[in-house]
Amino acid sequence: MVKVENISKKYGKVQALNNITFNVDKGEIFGLIGPDGSGKTTLFRILTTLLIADSGIAKVDGYDVVKDYREIRKIIGYMPGRFSLYQDLTVKENLEVFASIFNTSIEENYYLIKDIYSQIEPYKNRYAGALSGGMKQKLALSCALIHKPVLLFLDEPTTGVDPVSRKELWGMLKKLKEDGISIIVSTAYMDEAGLCDRVALMSKGYCLSVDTPKNIIQKYDKILWSVSSNNMSKLLKDLKIHSEIESCFAFGDTHHITLKNRITFNELHNYLMKLGHNEIEIKTISPGIEDCFMDLALKGADDASN
Amino acid sequence: MGQFFVFIKKEFYHIFRDRWTMIILLILPVIMLTLFGFAITTEVKNTKLGVFDPSKDIATRSIIQRLQANEYFILKKFISNPDRIEDEFQRGEVGLIIVFPEKFYENLLHTGEGQIQLITDGSDPNNAITLTNYATNIVASYQQELNKTAVIPYQIVPEIKLLYNPRLKGAYNFVPGIMGMILMLICAMMTSVAIAREKEKGTMELLLVSPMKPLVVILSKVVPYFFVSIINLATILLLSVYVLEVPVTGSLFWLIIISLIYIFLSLALGILISSLVNSQVVALLISGAVLMMPVLLLSGMIFPVESMPYLLQLLSNAVPARWFIMAIKKLMIKGLDVTSIYKELIILGSMAFFFIVVSLKTFKNRL
Amino acid sequence: MQVIEAENLTKRFGKFTAVDSISFDVKEGEIFGFLGANGAGKTTAMRMLCGLIKPTSGQGIVAGYDIKKQSENVKANIGYMSQRFSIYEDLKVWENLRLFAGIYGIPNRKINDRIDELLKRLGFESEKDTLVKSLPLGWKQKLAFLVAIVHEPKVVFLDEPTGGVDPASRRQFWELIYEATDRGITVFVTTHYMEEAEYCNRVSIMVDGRIEAMDSPRNLKNKFEAESMDEVFHKLARKSTRTGD
Numbered sequence: 001m002v003k004v005e006n007i008s009k010k011y012g013k014v015q016a017l018n019n020i021t022f023n024v025d026k027g028e029i030f031g032l033i034g035p036d037g038s039g040k041t042t043l044f045r046i047l048t049t050l051l052i053a054d055s056g057i058a059k060v061d062g063y064d065v066v067k068d069y070r071e072i073r074k075i076i077g078y079m080p081g082r083f084s085l086y087q088d089l090t091v092k093e094n095l096e097v098f099a100s101i102f103n104t105s106i107e108e109n110y111y112l113i114k115d116i117y118s119q120i121e122p123y124k125n126r127y128a129g130a131l132s133g134g135m136k137q138k139l140a141l142s143c144a145l146i147h148k149p150v151l152l153f154l155d156e157p158t159t160g161v162d163p164v165s166r167k168e169l170w171g172m173l174k175k176l177k178e179d180g181i182s183i184i185v186s187t188a189y190m191d192e193a194g195l196c197d198r199v200a201l202m203s204k205g206y207c208l209s210v211d212t213p214k215n216i217i218q219k220y221d222k223i224l225w226s227v228s229s230n231n232m233s234k235l236l237k238d239l240k241i242h243s244e245i246e247s248c249f250a251f252g253d254t255h256h257i258t259l260k261n262r263i264t265f266n267e268l269h270n271y272l273m274k275l276g277h278n279e280i281e282i283k284t285i286s287p288g289i290e291d292c293f294m295d296l297a298l299k300g301a302d303d304a305s306n
Numbered sequence: 307m308g309q310f311f312v313f314i315k316k317e318f319y320h321i322f323r324d325r326w327t328m329i330i331l332l333i334l335p336v337i338m339l340t341l342f343g344f345a346i347t348t349e350v351k352n353t354k355l356g357v358f359d360p361s362k363d364i365a366t367r368s369i370i371q372r373l374q375a376n377e378y379f380i381l382k383k384f385i386s387n388p389d390r391i392e393d394e395f396q397r398g399e400v401g402l403i404i405v406f407p408e409k410f411y412e413n414l415l416h417t418g419e420g421q422i423q424l425i426t427d428g429s430d431p432n433n434a435i436t437l438t439n440y441a442t443n444i445v446a447s448y449q450q451e452l453n454k455t456a457v458i459p460y461q462i463v464p465e466i467k468l469l470y471n472p473r474l475k476g477a478y479n480f481v482p483g484i485m486g487m488i489l490m491l492i493c494a495m496m497t498s499v500a501i502a503r504e505k506e507k508g509t510m511e512l513l514l515v516s517p518m519k520p521l522v523v524i525l526s527k528v529v530p531y532f533f534v535s536i537i538n539l540a541t542i543l544l545l546s547v548y549v550l551e552v553p554v555t556g557s558l559f560w561l562i563i564i565s566l567i568y569i570f571l572s573l574a575l576g577i578l579i580s581s582l583v584n585s586q587v588v589a590l591l592i593s594g595a596v597l598m599m600p601v602l603l604l605s606g607m608i609f610p611v612e613s614m615p616y617l618l619q620l621l622s623n624a625v626p627a628r629w630f631i632m633a634i635k636k637l638m639i640k641g642l643d644v645t646s647i648y649k650e651l652i653i654l655g656s657m658a659f660f661f662i663v664v665s666l667k668t669f670k671n672r673l
Numbered sequence: 674m675q676v677i678e679a680e681n682l683t684k685r686f687g688k689f690t691a692v693d694s695i696s697f698d699v700k701e702g703e704i705f706g707f708l709g710a711n712g713a714g715k716t717t718a719m720r721m722l723c724g725l726i727k728p729t730s731g732q733g734i735v736a737g738y739d740i741k742k743q744s745e746n747v748k749a750n751i752g753y754m755s756q757r758f759s760i761y762e763d764l765k766v767w768e769n770l771r772l773f774a775g776i777y778g779i780p781n782r783k784i785n786d787r788i789d790e791l792l793k794r795l796g797f798e799s800e801k802d803t804l805v806k807s808l809p810l811g812w813k814q815k816l817a818f819l820v821a822i823v824h825e826p827k828v829v830f831l832d833e834p835t836g837g838v839d840p841a842s843r844r845q846f847w848e849l850i851y852e853a854t855d856r857g858i859t860v861f862v863t864t865h866y867m868e869e870a871e872y873c874n875r876v877s878i879m880v881d882g883r884i885e886a887m888d889s890p891r892n893l894k895n896k897f898e899a900e901s902m903d904e905v906f907h908k909l910a911r912k913s914t915r916t917g918d
Contacts, residue, residue, distance in 0.1 A: 035839030036810050048515045050673040069671070074517040084508035088323045089316065100312035101516045133711035143512075160756070160836055162710035162865055163903060164910040188837045189866075203839065232872075233851040249844045252871035252901065253890060290840050297841065 001026045001151060001182045002047065007056035009042055015205050016042045017053070022200050022210045024184060029177055032186040033193045033293070034202030040186040041081060043202075044155045047184070048078050061150060074102075077149035077181075081156045083136050087129030091120055091139055094128050095146060102147030112179065113142045116172055134165035141172065145181075152176065154185040158192065170195045190290040201293050208296040213289055220287045222246075222295060226254040227268070229277035238275050242268075249294065254281075256291060309518060313526035320500065321530060331496065335488045335538045339545050342480040353437055354382035356400035358391070365411035365420070369448050373404070378440045395427055402426045402437050420462045438466045481546045482634035483607030486627035488538055489565065490572050490601050495593040497531045497576030502589035505580075511673065520671050528573050535569045546638075555641030561634065564651060568630045571658035578665035601627040629653045674701045676828045676859040677722060681731035684717050691717040693882035694731065699828070699875075704850065704860045706870045706890075709879030710910045715863050716832070718879070722861070723830055724748050736827040749777070752821035752829035752858075756836055760817050762806040766797060769805060769820055777824030791819050794852070811842025818849055828859040835866060847872050867903035876902070878909050885909050 002024035009017040017039045024030040032040045045051040047058055049069035058065045060072045085094050095117070099106050110117075120138050123131065128139060137157060144152060154173075158166045170192065173183055185196070193199045194213045201208040201216070209216055229235045232255070239248040239257055246258045265282045272280050287295075321327050355373060359366045374381045382400050385391065394400050405423040407413070414420035424441050426434045442464050449462045501524065504510040513523050539562070546552040554561060575597065583589045601607065604618060605627040611619055622628050633650035636642045644651075677699035684692040692714045699705045709715045720726045722735050724744030733740035736750035753759070760769045770788045779787060792798050795815055805813060814834060821829050831850075835843045847869070850860055862873065870876050870890060877887040886893060886909055890902055899905045 035842070036837035038839070045673060050511060050514055052672065070517065073515055076515065078512060078515040080508050080511050082508045084512050086316070086320070086509060087507070089319055093316070093319065097312060097316050098512075100309040101513065101518045103309060103517070156837075160711075160833065160865065162713075162910070163867055163906050164710050164913075166865075167907070188839075190840060191868075233855070236848065236851070249841070250847055250872060252868040294841050297839065 003059040005057045007053045009053050018205045020207045028197040029183045031196030031199040033199050035188050038202040039205040075150050077144035077152045079140050079144045079154045085128045090125050092124040098143040099146045104147050109148045113145050117142045151182045193289040203297045216292050220292050222258045224287050225257050226283050226285045228254040228281045230279045314529050317530040331534050353401035355379040356403040358385045358405045360408045361410040363411035366406045372444050423465045481552045482631045486631045487601050493572030494576040494597050498579035498589040499586050501580035502586045505584050554638050556637035560644045561637045564633050567654045574661035574665045581668045600625040676701050678734040683730045685729045695884045702854050704873045706873030706876035707863045713879040714882040750827050752826040754817050754821040754831050756833045767801045773820045774823050811838050831862040870902040880913050
């Protein structure tokens, strides 16, 4: 569906994208996962024909993003990061405008957006600017779908959105996938990686890894422990100064540590006891995507500096 | 075609739903025109009259009497030395001086023609034109009375001399000036701001990532402002003719034609600005600084081009509003026909062509 | 000592009750997580506490001052950091700190020491003369936090401070928060990252303008028989009937 080969892009001195290569298959939800500034939006703009890369090739459904941009613009749907609809038009008017852009009508592809649009239809005469965050998002998605695109680009659709609306959106994406639409979605929330079929982890313009979330986790080669005690902020400091601990980060109600050399639970337990910790709990755990990302980002930084 | 109309409709929604846009577009021209208009139509009463009358005959006495009998003038003094005329003005002793030649009545009888001179302070042009108009009318009424009994018609020709601002800049100038300004404001500024707004809000991104041709997007943005400009053109003309009583003495047809050329030119400038900038504020600043300031300062609307330093005169040649205002003045106030504005037509036409080409060339299909 | 005391705090906009009689206390040095779905009334509540808008009814004391009658004193004794970091991109790091130190009335002779101390604490000394816009996002965010506490406020309000920041920077940011609380600064924070809620001493969850639950993350998880705060949140937010902001 999408083929990206050695794409690079520079803004002035800043290397926004560095030799990015991946493929997206038909009918999959592909996630670009990375923090702000990792190059997700730039990559989106290149794929949606809004920007031209400095080097490399990118193809969308067989069309070249530079040469055949007109063809691509006909078959893709795009939802930019910001809420980019007309705030001073009503819900219905917005949808009409976007339908007309693609020379279609609301009725023609209504079946596709029905599930989503029916939730906001009661407010169709409200100005888009007066909608709540979740409803704006549904409207934006309806507008991006109105012409029945074969490929949908969603740039950070869940940023600043509460967990409930986020879950809802992912539910909608699953459904669209069943309707045969391929989806490329970017997000800064690592925990959403698990909802994608495959992901590309991105950091500072580099692609750290492209794989299924499961495989990325399987490839994690470090020993990961979770540690907790009655004084979590002191625990963090104490763990950080331990010479055998490579990294230590707070994760929810525990801290995750990786080890340089094998030490035993008991050794660590005793070390912490001596420092006055109580209710110490140490467990071996399997990593999440976030652990993998931090590990890969660290390695990536090492590679870049070498 | 369908999408084009939907887009034009959308653009009108944007205009109608923003109170400030509406005010700027439709009310501002009216306010500007009436403000300027009523600022100049002040009644002139009890102006001090000075008289230089070496002939002192029956005709000069009647004319002086008629002037004096009128509420507009009060006879202040007789001046004996014509060299002191300018002095009188400088001391603010008089507002208007009427100068008769020697043997006025005798000449009038023999030659059928009498010369008089009306001198006033041209630095206040609005006032000056009112005063000389009143005085001329009064003199004309005397001439009419003379001719009732005369076999050969007598003619008294007042020569009007304006001190300090001999070309009488300012009066009536404001109508063409405001036309030049309003049309530029609406076409260039509002269009560029409207396009920049789409860029700022991110909707332009969506429009670009669609099969819609960017040119169509831009044209659909331009059309509503074109209509609004036409409405404004009509408002300005109607207001100036019926409220301010500045008539269109020349060809209305050509006046509209040249206005249309100017509108196209301004729209092209608006598009050009919008393709250079990404935010509304910058669009506003650029159109304010690069378009409005020259219209105000270099077009001859406020300061006569002739009295500018040479460099600024050269610069003013590049200001479209200058040529537009010149043409409108000729057509509207001087009552000349199309042959007199060929030069302006050609200059504005080629400027319009140039800017349309440049704005289309710089227009980007991508971000 | 209580740094924030809210009693039946209510804000109505026309017929719409954005914040519906909320009451809570925040202790000195506490990290208080203020959670809720979009449109639940978090921002309005936070603005009332910062003295930016007047409550329709109810009482609020922040940093010892009445939010209705002494909003200027409230503002002088709190720090605020929004998602759009309120620092000047075209100024250097130390210039930003200097500027805000000046705004909050820190005496001139103390400013330099104070700035040096803050830069040191952040490990920022080498970046002192860097323009803010050329800093990575995670650093900007840390700088924004320093700016918010440059005047050692009693309480600092953080409105979704970590959106979009990479995982490592986000955690470093929380270390900074811990450190601030160690020095007695109270932290009032909103976030959409439910695992960040776990870092708080106590959290409250707002649904439709009311506080539906308030306790330590551990107790909340026990009470709602949930594995994580995310689950707690979903169980509560499901009750929402609100459709618009």
